[in-house]
Amino acid sequence: MTARAAVIMAAGQGTRMKSGVPKVLHRVGGRTMLDRAIDAVQAAGCERVVVVCGTHSPAVAEHVKKRLGEAAVAIQDPPLGTAHAVLCARDALAGFEGDVLVTNADCPLLTAADLAPIFDRRAAGDDLVMLAFEAADPALYGRMIQDADGRLLRIVEARDASAEEKAVKVCYSGMLAAAAGPLFDWLAAVDNDNVKAEYYITSIVGIANAAGKRVGVATASETAVMGADDQAGVARAEALWQARARNALMADGVTMVAPETVFLSFDTRVAGGVVLEPNLVFGPGVTVETGAVIRAFSHLEGAVIRSGAIVGPYARLRPGADIGEGAHIGNFVEVKKVKVGKGAKANHLSYLGDGTVGAGANIGAGTIFCNYDGFDKFDTHVGEGAFIGSNSSLVAPVTIGAGAYTGSGSVITRSVDADALGLERSVQLEKPGWAARFRAMKMARKKG
Numbered sequence: 136m137t138a139r140a141a142v143i144m145a146a147g148q149g150t151r152m153k154s155g156v157p158k159v160l161h162r163v164g165g166r167t168m169l170d171r172a173i174d175a176v177q178a179a180g181c182e183r184v185v186v187v188c189g190t191h192s193p194a195v196a197e198h199v200k201k202r203l204g205e206a207a208v209a210i211q212d213p214p215l216g217t218a219h220a221v222l223c224a225r226d227a228l229a230g231f232e233g234d235v236l237v238t239n240a241d242c243p244l245l246t247a248a249d250l251a252p253i254f255d256r257r258a259a260g261d262d263l264v265m266l267a268f269e270a271a272d273p274a275l276y277g278r279m280i281q282d283a284d285g286r287l288l289r290i291v292e293a294r295d296a297s298a299e300e301k302a303v304k305v306c307y308s309g310m311l312a313a314a315a316g317p318l319f320d321w322l323a324a325v326d327n328d329n330v331k332a333e334y335y336i337t338s339i340v341g342i343a344n345a346a347g348k349r350v351g352v353a354t355a356s357e358t359a360v361m362g363a364d365d366q367a368g369v370a371r372a373e374a375l376w377q378a379r380a381r382n383a384l385m386a387d388g389v390t391m392v393a394p395e396t397v398f399l400s401f402d403t404r405v406a407g408g409v410v411l412e413p414n415l416v417f418g419p420g421v422t423v424e425t426g427a428v429i430r431a432f433s434h435l436e437g438a439v440i441r442s443g444a445i446v447g448p449y450a451r452l453r454p455g456a457d458i459g460e461g462a463h464i465g466n467f468v469e470v471k472k473v474k475v476g477k478g479a480k481a482n483h484l485s486y487l488g489d490g491t492v493g494a495g496a497n498i499g500a501g502t503i504f505c506n507y508d509g510f511d512k513f514d515t516h517v518g519e520g521a522f523i524g525s526n527s528s529l530v531a532p533v534t535i536g537a538g539a540y541t542g543s544g545s546v547i548t549r550s551v552d553a554d555a556l557g558l559e560r561s562v563q564l565e566k567p568g569w570a571a572r573f574r575a576m577k578m579a580r581k582k583g
């Protein structure tokens with residue numbers, strides 16, 4: 136296979152987002168649009184990736200550096216159009232002799248499968264391949280004008296199109312591929328003789344045709360190349376992505392009684408045989424094994440739920456939560472960085488943060504792992520079969536031994552030995568007749 140590289144255009148201003156977050160760093164399915172673009176081109180076989188960034192959004196360049204390294208960043212300064220943007224990547228790809236794929240960074244639903252037809256056309260002999268889609272409403276898209284053999288003659292901007300050309304629904308997506316050498320030569324030959332005095336990448340169609348090269352057309356669905364230029368566009372992409380992700384899980388045997396209320400992330404892993412009740416949010420990093428049940432109104436992130444476990448309703452699992460086989464995490468229980476053993480239960484109103492809960496242990500309602508002193512975090516360890524009485528506060532660092540009990544309402548500051556009872560309570564006093572005397576006194580004052 137011919138070597139492949141990608142140039143991702145991410146230098147747009149993104150002003151329609153009206154946000155302090157750069158457009159391409161907005162998220163769909165918990166992943167930035169820029170990362171989604173990188174994922175797609177890498178999955179399509181592009182071994183080298185260059186992202187063209189603008190000086191107005193240094194956060195975009197930093198994001199690229201962290202993922203791909205400094206060599207993957209090309210700066211467009213000043214912005215002079217799309218042809219100029221891709222030409223800015225020439226130095227970063229110096230010496231590369233394979234095919235260069237050009238894509239946009241703001242098409243969050245694009246996949247490697249959508250890009251495959253471009254390379255198929257290259258393999259079939261097209262020198263330059265432009266990716267097209269059939270628009271339900273062509274509106275302001277550039278129209279792809281082809282001859283009877285499918286060869287691309289030109290791309291006409293909507294404002295310049297004749298009535299006959301406006302009737303064409305095949306539109307340009309902004310993506311293309313060609314061999315590196317010819318592509319950069321064609322880009323260098325583009326002029327800016329237009330109203331905006333910008334260098335448009337669509338001009339290379341005419342340049343390549345004039346050089347006797349074959350310009351072909353590959354097609355993708357409108358959804359695949361759909362851009363997200365404003366907040367409404369991001370929301371539309373999110374809705375489409377979520378629908379795809381839910382359908383994929385259900386096809387694998389996951390039960391959802393109200394799938395439209397379950398929100399997934401790009402890396403959510405749910406095995407067949409899992410039941411997902413309504414109104415759930417999966418943040419990044421969640422794995423759910425077969426037979427587990429996630430009950431309504433729960434929020435999970437960075438957690439593992441083992442086979443047969445039950446989580447919720449109204450549970451919150453934070454990063455590092457590891458819920459063991461057959462364990463129960465009930466309503467209004469929060470778990471953070473705690474490994475909960477097989478068959479253990481925390482059914483009501485508790486916070487478990489930093490530590491372990493042994494197999495078969497029972498965590499009573501209102502239990503708190505007091506893990507933070509304002510500066511540092513400390514661990515709490517509850518042994519197998521231990522029973523933590525309701526309303527216990529376990530002040531870390533502390534260990535409750537296997538089979539041990541803590542009395543309800545206790546503040547446990549020292550470790551408790553296995554099979555022992557840890558109890559911390561003040562002596563209860565009783566004053567006979569006090570309540571009656573108190574009421575009488577109050578009534579007398581009110582009458583007086």
